[in-house]
Amino acid sequence: MRIGVLTAGGDAPGLNAAIRAIGQMAARDGHQLFGIANGWQGLATQFVERELTTSELNGIVGVGGTILGTARYDLDNPPGGRERVLATVAENLDALVAIGGDGTQRISHWLAERGAPVVGVPKTLDNDLIGTDYCIGFDTAISLVAESLDRLYTTAASHHRVMVVETMGRTTGWVAAMGGLAGGADLIVIPEFPYTMDEIIAHLVARRARGYAFSIVVIAEGVNLETLGGRETGEITSEGVRGVRLATRGVGQFLSSRIDSHGGFEVRTTVLGHLQRGGSPTAHDRIWATRVGAAAYDAVAASRFGTIPVVRGGDIELVDLAEVSHGQRRVPRTLYDLCAAFF
Numbered sequence: 001m002r003i004g005v006l007t008a009g010g011d012a013p014g015l016n017a018a019i020r021a022i023g024q025m026a027a028r029d030g031h032q033l034f035g036i037a038n039g040w041q042g043l044a045t046q047f048v049e050r051e052l053t054t055s056e057l058n059g060i061v062g063v064g065g066t067i068l069g070t071a072r073y074d075l076d077n078p079p080g081g082r083e084r085v086l087a088t089v090a091e092n093l094d095a096l097v098a099i100g101g102d103g104t105q106r107i108s109h110w111l112a113e114r115g116a117p118v119v120g121v122p123k124t125l126d127n128d129l130i131g132t133d134y135c136i137g138f139d140t141a142i143s144l145v146a147e148s149l150d151r152l153y154t155t156a157a158s159h160h161r162v163m164v165v166e167t168m169g170r171t172t173g174w175v176a177a178m179g180g181l182a183g184g185a186d187l188i189v190i191p192e193f194p195y196t197m198d199e200i201i202a203h204l205v206a207r208r209a210r211g212y213a214f215s216i217v218v219i220a221e222g223v224n225l226e227t228l229g230g231r232e233t234g235e236i237t238s239e240g241v242r243g244v245r246l247a248t249r250g251v252g253q254f255l256s257s258r259i260d261s262h263g264g265f266e267v268r269t270t271v272l273g274h275l276q277r278g279g280s281p282t283a284h285d286r287i288w289a290t291r292v293g294a295a296a297y298d299a300v301a302a303s304r305f306g307t308i309p310v311v312r313g314g315d316i317e318l319v320d321l322a323e324v325s326h327g328q329r330r331v332p333r334t335l336y337d338l339c340a341a342f343f
Contacts, residue, residue, distance in 0.1 A: 001031040001300075001301075002032050002093050003026055003034065003097065004089070004096045005052075005099065006097075007123070008070060008071070009070065009101050009102035009123070010124075011064075011066050012123055013064045013140040013279060014063065014281040015066040015099060016061065017136075017205075018099055018286070020057045021061030021267060021293030021297065022294070023053075023057045032179075035052050035068045036096075038070060038071040038307065039071045039072075040071075040081070041073035044084045044085050051120065060341055061290070085111065095119065096116065098119075098121070099123050100124070102128070102129055104123075105120045105324050112306035113218060117305040119296045119306075119307055120296070121202070122134070122309075122310060125168055126170055127174040128329045130328055131323045132310035133310075134288050134310075134311035136288070139285045140276075141175050141276040143182075143282050144276050145165075145179025145218070149216055152216060156216055161267065162216075162256075162267045164219060164253075165185075165272065167218060167220055167272055168277075169190065169191070171191050171328065172190070172222075173191055173222075176189070176190050176218045177221040181219065181339045184216070185339075187218070190217040190223065193336050196227060197228050200228075201304040204217075204265060207227065210263075221251050221252075252270070293313065296308075306321050
């Protein structure tokens, strides 16, 4: 069997662990695994396959990024990209494993509906893929956030400052909420439960009145600026702000400037940015990426196409791609209330 694998969208720690699991299990059963370069672009443009031998897969479980390369490639602009992918898969592969987030799995579902032998694997740092408790890269990202807050805590306390820390998070606040909870943030601002600027200032003033001379505020990059008294320059959609790269919006810096303009606070901003994507995956990400990768291979071997292995309640379940291709997993109120209990 000729099995293809691709990684689409943003890179994430743990991708190589999943690729390794698929390839090692395929080799065990006498099948071939071919890596597709740069995600969907590699199937829609010039198709170049690269056989991934066991020797190439050895030692990559702890390597960050993706050995296949990745790209954010729009198959619908120009039109016809999906059809080219469908034809390329039919002509060259017996099965395709697509590792990616919501956009990737929507494409996977579209292909599967048209007969393509596709199996998905859940990956997104935002952890917002509906239907699964875990996505590759999330644990590494929140561990980096928590470690960063540990380091910023000491300098914030020493200089009596408000530290504003901007994390990833397009339209959901999983990274900010869980990283902030683990790192002891004093206020967490996420898209699901917006704060007004007046509420943020009131919170900082109340902390100071209780004797705390410093604060650490974590904010997700996708928070709507209008809730903070600013103005958005692009259209707000379910996938973020259309036409504006989130990293350039400067949500953290905007919040810092508004706090500073209130007076009485010395403010500094830290944008964690791509540090959250980089470096070696945590043990948790290595283990679960291996498990979902192995489960994806098992689905391919059993010809259970149009499916994706997801994590629910600490175990792996194989579900239809339709379950993860529509909707979004958002931070629940109960979890955010737990975060707020320590503000």
